[in-house]
Amino acid sequence: MEIVAAKELDEVVGVVERARNEGRRLRAVGSGHSYSDIALSDGYLVSVDAMDQLIDVDRDAALVRVQAGIKLGELNRALDRHGLAMPSLGEIDKQTLAGAVATDTHGSGLRQGSLSDRVASLELVRADGTVDELDGDSLRAARIALGSLGVVTAVTLRCVPAFTLRHSERPVDLDDALASIGELGRHDHPGLLVFPYARRAVVIERDRVEGRPSPPPAARAWVEDILLKNHVVGLTSRLAGRVPAATPALTRALVRFARPSTRVDSSRKVFTGEVRFPVTSAEWGLPLESAAPAIEAVVSLFERERYPVAMPVLCRFGAPSDSYLSTAFERQTLYLEVLSHTSADADPMIAGVEGALGAFGARPHWAKRFGATAADLAPLYPAWDRFASERARLDPDGLFTNAWTERVLGASGAPDGEAA
Numbered sequence: 494m495e496i497v498a499a500k501e502l503d504e505v506v507g508v509v510e511r512a513r514n515e516g517r518r519l520r521a522v523g524s525g526h527s528y529s530d531i532a533l534s535d536g537y538l539v540s541v542d543a544m545d546q547l548i549d550v551d552r553d554a555a556l557v558r559v560q561a562g563i564k565l566g567e568l569n570r571a572l573d574r575h576g577l578a579m580p581s582l583g584e585i586d587k588q589t590l591a592g593a594v595a596t597d598t599h600g601s602g603l604r605q606g607s608l609s610d611r612v613a614s615l616e617l618v619r620a621d622g623t624v625d626e627l628d629g630d631s632l633r634a635a636r637i638a639l640g641s642l643g644v645v646t647a648v649t650l651r652c653v654p655a656f657t658l659r660h661s662e663r664p665v666d667l668d669d670a671l672a673s674i675g676e677l678g679r680h681d682h683p684g685l686l687v688f689p690y691a692r693r694a695v696v697i698e699r700d701r702v703e704g705r706p707s708p709p710p711a712a713r714a715w716v717e718d719i720l721l722k723n724h725v726v727g728l729t730s731r732l733a734g735r736v737p738a739a740t741p742a743l744t745r746a747l748v749r750f751a752r753p754s755t756r757v758d759s760s761r762k763v764f765t766g767e768v769r770f771p772v773t774s775a776e777w778g779l780p781l782e783s784a785a786p787a788i789e790a791v792v793s794l795f796e797r798e799r800y801p802v803a804m805p806v807l808c809r810f811g812a813p814s815d816s817y818l819s820t821a822f823e824r825q826t827l828y829l830e831v832l833s834h835t836s837a838d839a840d841p842m843i844a845g846v847e848g849a850l851g852a853f854g855a856r857p858h859w860a861k862r863f864g865a866t867a868a869d870l871a872p873l874y875p876a877w878d879r880f881a882s883e884r885a886r887l888d889p890d891g892l893f894t895n896a897w898t899e900r901v902l903g904a905s906g907a908p909d910g911e912a913a
C-alpha cells in the first residue's frame with residue numbers, strides 16, 4: 494500500500510491516473526475516524542489533509558467554498574471569524590470535511606439534515622482523471638459516496654449566520670422519557686442518553702437563543718466535560734469490560750453522577766466536545782415513528798443478554814434527506830447509537846442490536862460498525878439502484894473499491910446490490 498499526501502488538485506489527478514495505468518486500486522482517507530475498514534486500501538491511499546484552506550466566503554449568501562481536507566474544528570473556527578456557522582454538527586470536530594460528508598456525519602434535529610445535506614456543490618476527481626464540479630441533482634449520489642465515486646477536493650457549503658445555543662440536560666426515568674419523546678423531538682437539537690440497566694435517561698434539549706454566548710467558567714466546564722463525561726464514563730466503562738458481571742451496578746452508579754445542568758454558548762462549542770477514551774460505535778437510522786419501541790427493544794436486549802457495556806445508548810433525530818445513500822433518505826429519523834469501551838468485546842452487542850433493529854427497517858451508519866451486506870442494504874434504500882448506476886458511470890472499473898465496499902456496496906457496475 495502506498496500513501497500519497499496530496500497538496501494540490503494536480504497531485505490528486507496524477508495519483509488517480511497512475512493507479513489506473515498500473516491497474517491498482519485507490520481509496521481516499523480523511524482523519525481515519527471511521528470505526529470500520531471503510532478507508533483501507535490495498536493499492537493507493539490518498540489523503541487531502543493538506544488541502545485545508547478556505548477558498549471563498551460569500552457572507553451575504555452564507556455560501557463558503559473550502560478545500561475538502563480541512564478539519565471540522567478549523568472550518569468551524571474559520572466560519573465563526575466570518576460570522577457564519579454550520580446549522581448542526583456531530584459530537585466531535587476532528588474529522589476532515591470530505592470524510593465527514595462522505596459518510597453522512599450528522600448531529601441532531603428534525604429540522605436539520607446532516608453535514609452532507611449542506612453541500613451545495615463539490616469538486617470530484619473521477620476514475621478517468623477528469624475533474625467534475627457536481628451540483629444540483631448529481632449531488633444526490635455524490636454527497637454520501639463513501640469514497641466510491643472519486644476523490645473530493647473542494648466543497649461549497651450552505652452555512653447559516655453564527656448563532657447561540659442554550660443546552661440543558663436532566664436525568665429522568667426512562668418511561669417518562671419514552672412517553673414524551675415526541676415533545677423532545679420538537680427542540681432544535683434534541684438528544685436522549687438511555688442507560689439500559691438502570692431504566693434511566695438523560696434528556697438533552699438544545700435550542701437557539703438570542704444574544705451572545707456566556708460560556709461557563711473554565712473549572713466548571715472541565716468538571717462537566719472532561720472529569721464526568723470523559724474520566725468517569727471512561728473509567729466506569731473500562732471496569733465493565735474487565736468485570737462484566739458488575740456492569741448493571743456500574744451503570745446505576747454512573748447514572749447517579751448525572752445532574753441537571755445548563756449552559757449558553759456558541760453553537761460550535763455546544764455541539765462538539767472531546768472523547769478522551771478508546772471507544773467503538775455502531776448506529777442506525779430508524780423511522781421516527783418507531784423510536785419508542787426500538788429503544789425498548791434495545792433496552793430489553795441489554796437486560797436479557799447482559800452485555801458488558803455501561804455506556805449509554807445515544808438517541809438523536811434527523812430530517813429527511815434526498816441523498817440516495819443517506820440513512821435518513823426520505824424519512825424523519827431517529828438515530829440510535831450503541832457505544833462501547835474497547836476493553837469490552839463489543840461484537841456480540843453490535844450483532845444483537847443489529848438483529849433487534851432489523852424489524853424496524855434500520856439503516857446502519859456507514860462510518861460505524863455493522864454486519865449487513867449489499868444484499869441486506871439494497872432493499873432499505875429506495876434509490877439504491879440510482880446510486881449504483883452513478884457509480885457504474887463514474888467508476889466503471891472499480892478503481893475506488895476495497896474489501897469493505899465489495900461487501901457493503903457490491904461490485905462497481907452491479908446495480909442490483911449483489912455483492913462481488
Ligand SMILES: Cc1cc2nc3c(=O)[nH]c(=O)nc-3n(C[C@H](O)[C@H](O)[C@H](O)COP(=O)(O)OP(=O)(O)OC[C@H]3O[C@@H](n4cnc5c(N)ncnc54)[C@H](O)[C@@H]3O)c2cc1C
Binds near residue numbers: 526594595
Ligand atoms: C469519537 C467519534 C465521534 C463521532 N461522532 C459522530 C457524530 O456525532 N455523528 C456522526 O454521524 N458520526 C460521528 N462519528 C463518525 C465520523 O464522523 C465519521 O467516521 C467520519 O467519516 C470520519 O471522517 P474522517 O475524516 O476521519 O474520514 P475517514 O474515516 O478517514 O474516511 C471516511 C470515508 O470518507 C471517505 N473520504 C475521505 N476523504 C475523502 C475524499 N477526499 N474524497 C472522497 N472520499 C473521502 C473515505 O474513503 C471513507 O469512505 C464519530 C467518530 C468518532 C471516532
